[in-house]
Amino acid sequence: MILEHLRPMGAPPVDLHIVEGRIARIVPSPRDAPAPVLLPGLVEGHCHLDKTLWGRPWWPNEVGPLLRHRIENEKAVRRSLGMDAAREGRALALGHLAAGTTRLRSHVDIDEESRLTHVEKLLTLREELAGVMEIQLVAFPQSGLLKTPGAEEWVDEALRMGCDVVGGLDPSVIDRDPVRHLDIVFKLAERHGKPVDIHLHEPHELGAFSMELIAERTRAIGAQGRVTISHAFALGDVAPARADALLAMLAEAGVAICTSAPPSRPTPPLRRARELGVTFFAGNDNIRDTWNPYNAPDMLARAAMVGLKYELRRDEEVGWALDTVTASAAKGCGFGAYGLAVGHRADFVVVEAESVAEAVVTRKPPKLVVAQGREVARDGVVEASLRR
Amino acid sequence: MILEHLRPMGAPPVDLHIVEGRIARIVPSPRDAPAPVLLPGLVEGHCHLDKTLWGRPWWPNEVGPLLRHRIENEKAVRRSLGMDAAREGRALALGHLAAGTTRLRSHVDIDEESRLTHVEKLLTLREELAGVMEIQLVAFPQSGLLKTPGAEEWVDEALRMGCDVVGGLDPSVIDRDPVRHLDIVFKLAERHGKPVDIHLHEPHELGAFSMELIAERTRAIGAQGRVTISHAFALGDVAPARADALLAMLAEAGVAICTSAPPSRPTPPLRRARELGVTFFAGNDNIRDTWNPYNAPDMLARAAMVGLKYELRRDEEVGWALDTVTASAAKGCGFGAYGLAVGHRADFVVVEAESVAEAVVTRKPPKLVVAQGREVARDGVVEASLRR
Numbered sequence: 001m002i003l004e005h006l007r008p009m010g011a012p013p014v015d016l017h018i019v020e021g022r023i024a025r026i027v028p029s030p031r032d033a034p035a036p037v038l039l040p041g042l043v044e045g046h047c048h049l050d051k052t053l054w055g056r057p058w059w060p061n062e063v064g065p066l067l068r069h070r071i072e073n074e075k076a077v078r079r080s081l082g083m084d085a086a087r088e089g090r091a092l093a094l095g096h097l098a099a100g101t102t103r104l105r106s107h108v109d110i111d112e113e114s115r116l117t118h119v120e121k122l123l124t125l126r127e128e129l130a131g132v133m134e135i136q137l138v139a140f141p142q143s144g145l146l147k148t149p150g151a152e153e154w155v156d157e158a159l160r161m162g163c164d165v166v167g168g169l170d171p172s173v174i175d176r177d178p179v180r181h182l183d184i185v186f187k188l189a190e191r192h193g194k195p196v197d198i199h200l201h202e203p204h205e206l207g208a209f210s211m212e213l214i215a216e217r218t219r220a221i222g223a224q225g226r227v228t229i230s231h232a233f234a235l236g237d238v239a240p241a242r243a244d245a246l247l248a249m250l251a252e253a254g255v256a257i258c259t260s261a262p263p264s265r266p267t268p269p270l271r272r273a274r275e276l277g278v279t280f281f282a283g284n285d286n287i288r289d290t291w292n293p294y295n296a297p298d299m300l301a302r303a304a305m306v307g308l309k310y311e312l313r314r315d316e317e318v319g320w321a322l323d324t325v326t327a328s329a330a331k332g333c334g335f336g337a338y339g340l341a342v343g344h345r346a347d348f349v350v351v352e353a354e355s356v357a358e359a360v361v362t363r364k365p366p367k368l369v370v371a372q373g374r375e376v377a378r379d380g381v382v383e384a385s386l387r388r
Numbered sequence: 389m390i391l392e393h394l395r396p397m398g399a400p401p402v403d404l405h406i407v408e409g410r411i412a413r414i415v416p417s418p419r420d421a422p423a424p425v426l427l428p429g430l431v432e433g434h435c436h437l438d439k440t441l442w443g444r445p446w447w448p449n450e451v452g453p454l455l456r457h458r459i460e461n462e463k464a465v466r467r468s469l470g471m472d473a474a475r476e477g478r479a480l481a482l483g484h485l486a487a488g489t490t491r492l493r494s495h496v497d498i499d500e501e502s503r504l505t506h507v508e509k510l511l512t513l514r515e516e517l518a519g520v521m522e523i524q525l526v527a528f529p530q531s532g533l534l535k536t537p538g539a540e541e542w543v544d545e546a547l548r549m550g551c552d553v554v555g556g557l558d559p560s561v562i563d564r565d566p567v568r569h570l571d572i573v574f575k576l577a578e579r580h581g582k583p584v585d586i587h588l589h590e591p592h593e594l595g596a597f598s599m600e601l602i603a604e605r606t607r608a609i610g611a612q613g614r615v616t617i618s619h620a621f622a623l624g625d626v627a628p629a630r631a632d633a634l635l636a637m638l639a640e641a642g643v644a645i646c647t648s649a650p651p652s653r654p655t656p657p658l659r660r661a662r663e664l665g666v667t668f669f670a671g672n673d674n675i676r677d678t679w680n681p682y683n684a685p686d687m688l689a690r691a692a693m694v695g696l697k698y699e700l701r702r703d704e705e706v707g708w709a710l711d712t713v714t715a716s717a718a719k720g721c722g723f724g725a726y727g728l729a730v731g732h733r734a735d736f737v738v739v740e741a742e743s744v745a746e747a748v749v750t751r752k753p754p755k756l757v758v759a760q761g762r763e764v765a766r767d768g769v770v771e772a773s774l775r776r
Contacts, residue, residue, distance in 0.1 A: 058742035060703045263651030263697040293706060293749050294696050308682050309651040315448045318681060354446035361681045363751075 001373055003348065005029040006038035008340045009319075010356045014038075018346040021372035026342060036367060037359045039322070040339050041102030041347025042299035043329035045258045046197075046230050046283025049089030049106040049125070049135075050118040054288050054297065056081070056088070061293060071143070074290045075113050085114075086121035092287060093129055094386060095297035098377045100349035100366045102133055103335045105197070105283065107140035107167055110154045119158045126162075132371040132386065136333060138197050140167035145184050146175040152184055159192040166192070169199035171210055178210055186217040195226035195334060197258070200234070207234025211246055215253035224254025228332055230283070232257045236266030243269055244276065251277040256332035259324075260285040260295075260302070261309035270310040274320065281329035282306050299325040300351075303360045318357035346373040389761055391736065393417045394426035396728045398744045402426075406734040409761035414730060424755060425747045427710070428727050429490030429735025430687035431717035433646045434585075434618050434671025437477030437494040437513070437523075438506040442676050442685065444469070444476070449681060459531070462678045463501050473502075474509035480675060481517055482774060483685035486765045488737035488754045490521055491723045493585070493671065495528035495555055498542045507546045514550075520759040520774065524721060526585050528555035533572050534563040540572055547580040554580070557587035559598055566598055574605040583614035583722060585646070588622070595622025599634055603641035612642025616720055618671070620645045624654030631657055632664065639665040644720035647712075648673040648683075648690070649697035658698040662708065669717035670694050687713040688739075691748045706745035734761040 001018040006029075008014055013029035016038075029035065051074070053059050059081070063073045077083070089106070096104060108118045119139065126135040139158035141151045145168065159166065166189045171181035182198075189196045196218075202210055211229060218227045229250070235243050235257070247269075250257065256279035259267050273280040282302050286292040295302075300322075306312070307321035330338035337344045350368040351359040365380025376383055389406040394417075396402055401417035404426075417423065439462070441447050447469070451461045465471070477494070484492060496506045507527065514523040527546035529539045533556065547554065554577045559569035570586075577584045584606075590598055599617060606615045617638070623631050623645070635657075638645065644667035647655050661668040670690050674680040683690075688710075694700070695709035718726035725732045738756040739747040753768025764771055 058746040060743060060745070061701055061706075062704075063702060261651065263649065263693065264699050288749070292701050293703075293745055294692060296751060304682060305651065311652050313449055313680050314451060315681075316450075318449075355448060357448070357681055358446040361676065363684055 005031050005035045007035045008038045010037050018373040021346055023342050023344050023346050037351045037353045039349040040326055042100045042325050044096055044101045044104040044283055045281045045329040046285055047106050049092055050085035050109055051289040052088050052092045052287050054095055055091030070291055077290045085118040086125050089122055089125050092297050094382050098380050098382045099298040100369045101299050102347040102371045105136040105333045107138040109142040110139055111143040112148050116154055123162050132376050136164040138165040138167040139163040144175045145181055166194055166196045170202050172206055173202050178213055182213050182217055186221055190221045197228040200229050201231050203233055204237040208238055208246055215249050215255055218253045218255055228256045228258050230258045232268045235268035247273055247276045247278050258283050261306045279328055279332045281332040282324035300360055315357040318360050322360050347371050393419050393423045395423045396426045398425050406761040409734055411730050411732050411734050425739045425741045427737040428714055430488045430713050432484055432489050432492040432671055432687055433669045433717040434673055435494050437480055438473035438497055439677040440476050440480045440675050442483055443479030458679055465678045473506040474513050477510055477513050480685050482770050485521055486768050486770045487686040488757050489687050490735040490759045493524040493721045495526040497530040498527055499531040500536050504542055511550050520764050524552040526553040526555040527551040532563045533569055554582055554584045558590050560594055561590050566601055570601050570605055574609055578609045585616040588617050589619050591621055592625040596626055596634055603637050603643055606641045606643055616644045616646050618646045620656045623656035635661055635664045635666050646671050649694045667716055667720045669720040670712035688748055703745040706748050710748050735759050
């Protein structure tokens with residue numbers, strides 16, 4: 001397979017020779033004509049395949065205002081709609097593929113209701129889609145590791161079954177014991193030799209303290225480069241000098257940050273994170289589910305949100321926004337053989353645009369998506385054999 | 389003309405009889421079948437028709453970091469690209485029409501470079517599009533009223549020529565004299581009997597002080613219900629109790645707030661503004677111009693951004709987001725005969741959705757747009773006679 005006359009990251013046009021799903025050669029294009037922009041396959045750094053209502057009929061949200069209402073409501077809706085993590089997750093994953101995402105990290109609920117059913121279903125989905133999409137599953141104790149009897153054992157079992165990453169969340173706010181919660185997370189990471197991704201919504205100094213505990217434990221087990229803090233809102237709450245100190249600590253401990261760049265609240269400072277050497281990437285988080293009707297499986301749209309959130313306006317800066325859903329996301333999640341280079345996986349997005357910056361802000365679906373050397377979508381529609 | 393089987397704001401289906409561009413009758417639909425959602429024509433509360441690069445080839449942004457760089461750059465780019473307020477404004481206005489916007493308020497630069505040229509061109513565009521879109525033009529002294537010799541006279545002349553609204557901006561930060569700046573703005577408003585719309589980026593207590601001056605002057609000339617503060621960032625900066633006091637003052641003075649709901653900084657509190665009776669509406673502000681590559685002429689997307697900014701998640705709350713680009717925007721701008729009622733203008737947007745909330749979050753262009761009783765766009769494409 002040869003992909004002809006494309007501009008990798010907006011550079012002069014090339015032809016790409018693909019052999020067995022990998023890039024075998026990249027040679028200058030002989031043609032002299034306008035060419036679309038070629039991007040590497042996009043990376044979704046944080047989503048919840050088992051929570052989404054994407055692709056389903058509209059579900060009217062009439063949930064009460066408290067967190068407790070939302071959690072109880074989610075469980076009730078799952079039952080009443082007969083939600084199935086494999087079916088909903090498939091709809092979202094294919095939506096992502098249509099928009100150019102070929103690698104994806106999803107958290108998977110493990111709680112007293114779901115136990116290991118979501119894990120089982122999404123492990124099956126992961127295998128089913130393995131030829132077109134690389135999916136990582138995070139064993140995510142949504143209702144706490146300590147508060148939910150059995151949760152530690154289920155997470156342990158999920159990792160044995162094949163989940164890729166140890167999850168955790170808000171160790172003080174949810175489990176009321178940051179040390180015990182994090183000690184379990186890192187014990188499981190060490191036992192299974194797997195990376196860590198912790199939801200950290202905790203604000204201000206409470207969240208900062210959790211970050212310190214996470215950095216200490218990352219160093220202690222030698223997991224540098226394999227730990228992510230998702231959201232990390234505290235870094236947007238504390239004073240800039242304190243945020244700088246925390247970022248330096250995270251850089252030294254090799255802890256990455258993943259954000260959805262929500263418009264509604266302060267978020268970790270992207271520019272300082274880049275300057276201080278912290279891997280900083282993006283994910284959608286909730287996409288049209290019982291928590292939130294917004295967002296879409298579209299990483300270029302997420303990159304544009306990152307750009308708006310951090311006022312990345314110059315073309316070069318818009319490239320930083322794209323980086324949060326491409327190279328830095330692959331690095332943060334540990335997806336290998338990533339990027340437009342010989343020997344790497346032939347995962348591409350072709351966008352009708354004059355530049356990388358235009359590719360980020362355009363609202364058109366990609367002209368073509370290639371996954372592991374195979375055409376999988378055109379103009380926002382996945383190929384027929386993948387639909388069903 | 390009869391529009392059949394549509395669900396106004398998601399209510400049970402009706403047929404609408406249109407006579408001479410107005411709604412003559414609304415009767416229950418006899419059919420029993422799924423029907424799309426009918427919304428009133430959308431309202432763009434704040435844009436800059438003369439600044440946009442929408443519809444042009446990509447312009448690479450390499451502007452320096454300072455405000456001064458951006459202002460100087462904009463002028464240089466206008467010259468080098470041969471920008472024309474009528475041509476660019478037309479592209480943006482038709483983009484808006486394709487996405488369902490039938491009423492629009494645009495600020496028009498009046499400065500030492502443009503003087504009255506943008507005003508002349510956009511007044512011509514306003515007339516040209518009058519059959520499909522109601523455009524308000526704000527005489528906007530972008531470089532200051534006091535600092536720019538001649539600006540007051542040009543704004544005065546622009547209002548005589550037909551501009552609809554007196555503009556102003558940051559009276560302390562730009563003109564360095566809030567009282568003199570605002571006295572001129574309100575003197576012009578009184579002289580011409582026209583409403584006021586002031587860009588107020590000033591933060592914290594400096595912006596709060598400007599709001600107090602604006603409220604005083606609004607009452608003094610009896611302009612309640614005819615004054616808008618655009619951005620009003622200070623209301624997002626001060627403590628909640630202070631913001632409440634300012635909002636109560638604005639409600640009493642009949643001063644409205646317009647926001648673009650930018651993800652990058654705090655904004656006026658929507659929920660409290662609603663509770664305290666302040667008219668609160670939305671606009672895009674910059675759309676793909678030399679300041680900023682983001683945004684699009686799409687008021688449903690802007691409503692979704694309002695929803696994300698203010699965490700409007702329940703269907704009822706998503707309706708509040710839609711309100712900022714429909715009824716409240718029409719009220720804030722003073723667009724008359726607005727809404728889905730007999731006698732009002734036949735401006736409609738038909739969206740394939742099950743509910744108003746889905747209409748806001750869907751990313752599909754409207755199925756049909758009707759302006760003054762005339763079909764003007766289908767599936768995001770304006771009719772041929774309007775393109776050229």
